[in-house]
Amino acid sequence: MAMTARHSESRYGNRPTMKDVAARAGVGLKTVSRVVNGEPGVTPDTERRVQEAIEALGFRRNDSARVLRKGRTSSIGLVLEDLADPFYGPLSRAVEEVARAHGALLINGSSAEDPEREQELVLALCARRVDGLIVIPAGDDHRYLEPEIKAGIATVFVDRPAGRVDADMVLSDSFGGAREGVAHLVAHGHRRIGFIGDQPRIHTAKERLRGYHTAMTDAGITVEDSWVSLGSTDPARVRAAAETMLRGPEPVTALFAGNNRVTVTVVRVLAECDRRIALVGFDDIELADLLGITVISQDAAAVGRTAAEHLFRRLDGADHAPARVELATRLVPRGSGELPPAA
């Protein structure tokens, strides 16, 4: 007898509608709506009958229809680079918590750092009429969002600035953080300091590189080309870059890693290295305290929370000019950044 079902011809597998509930309870359609939405003006007795019918039929309101009528989806979209990256998990969770406090659901998507995929995702979210968008840009041209923003989809850009579009942004102080980290190495006696970063088309990567250069210049050090490596954060490439810098007659005595993925690979390389090389990494990492890795820490959860709060302030009607918030980073000394230059 384990057959039947699944040959239903109607959508939603024949879900009951308010009309069905109304028929069963012997009341009008609108009365069901009132009960479902907790609106006043229904006698306890009627309400009970309606509730029973709802229960019996397994009715659940169809939010698609509701949205169509009301014009608000109570959902926001978050487009980031990669949910699997330990930096974005807490960020996303923080956004979710704020959304929840405002009764909204969160739809997220990973752009995989691909501008085209970013656009595709963002526009899909717009088609669903999310109330707001939080975007960690992969591309650098967001003019495609102009009609959407004009049409009322509140948008906040995070971590990297929006391209060619005027909107709210929440950033971390990449420049200042990198500068501080490199200066920290300088203060511990290093002069030949390597920098391994992400692709320079990424804003944060560029800013961190700039921080590195500024700190070096401030210290009166001329940066040699071989000390800088930019490109993908693919472990193989980072490993090769690090090994190159550590070889040769004049190897670097310290490294600055441009983000968490770079740091992880560099730590692995250094673990196999006989000399003691100093290291400061951008972004904190779980267990970095136990490994004694000095980092420039940015609070991912705070970034997410700030962005989401901005977003909902907009949704609640805030009407000021687009703002740009920059969150400070924090140097967390744990040992690796305080090593003196190896002989």
Add this chain to the structure above:
Amino acid sequence: MAMTARHSESRYGNRPTMKDVAARAGVGLKTVSRVVNGEPGVTPDTERRVQEAIEALGFRRNDSARVLRKGRTSSIGLVLEDLADPFYGPLSRAVEEVARAHGALLINGSSAEDPEREQELVLALCARRVDGLIVIPAGDDHRYLEPEIKAGIATVFVDRPAGRVDADMVLSDSFGGAREGVAHLVAHGHRRIGFIGDQPRIHTAKERLRGYHTAMTDAGITVEDSWVSLGSTDPARVRAAAETMLRGPEPVTALFAGNNRVTVTVVRVLAECDRRIALVGFDDIELADLLGITVISQDAAAVGRTAAEHLFRRLDGADHAPARVELATRLVPRGSGELPPAA
């Protein structure tokens, strides 16, 4: 001149509809629909006119209305415990990739291990008529999902079995993994082995505890009550538990940590400890290789991918009885689990 806007009275901030596009292009409503959906039967010339109108007005199809008509949302819901947990990031990302391959978006929510919040989230997703659901259960009674499942929302439970409901499940072999890990410690000469786990109402926690007991019994060891600690994974509690087990006249010589959060805290405690205590943890952790932590590893991405593939197979019409898949775990020896008992 930076005023105006934002006083629009209509919903969606006055977004143009197909009707508007039709009027502007001088064609019928349905023709616009055809163009937007790439349906055949439109002259190139007409299509061009419609495209221009779309461009000029900044039209974007309203998917809410579309969903109402078509009955499919092309979105799936994922309810997990905490997106910020490094175990769930990759899992969620894997689900997203599969969804993307099927043209669906992913809505996720964190239950924070609260059954009530789980139910609230799940039902909100059902109200939005997600096509399918992937749930990492917080509660142990999912009968509330019965009407939804009956109504056609495909559901796959992950990591922990569903409560009192017949549905697809994708689990890791918690029992076998824990048993293997504890046996590994036994094989290295340990007999007084502590177990620190999560709340026993969580299925995986219970299974891992069972694996521990089985391995101990298999080795002919009688477990003392003081060797086992179950409860929240709050660092303070775990720390206290570990410290207690390591104190006293007959301290444990090895610890088995029930999940990644417990492991992290235990590693911290052991780092402050003068004796060398062996450790095996359930779940892998970033950089665990560098710290030499032996773990029972489960592939979060594989779990997510498997679950999502099951889900879409259902959505594509698979009609077999609910299946239960159990994924194997893998012991990864890295040093901490191979330490001999301290004197």
Add this chain to the structure above:
DNA sequence: CTCGGATATGACAACGTTGTCCAGGGCCTA
């Protein structure tokens, strides 16, 4: 020249909900 048939297009209903508005009935007051 006519007819069959393909092709392009539009009119209209329907999806399930909510907002507006009106009707009926009970109750209070004058």
Add this chain to the structure above:
DNA sequence: TAGGCCCTGGACAACGTTGTCATATCCGAG
């Protein structure tokens, strides 16, 4: 008892899209 008011409940339109079906147009064959 009439008049008015409040309270409850229902009929109906609208939200923006898609499916169905009818119509207009055009082509080629007979």
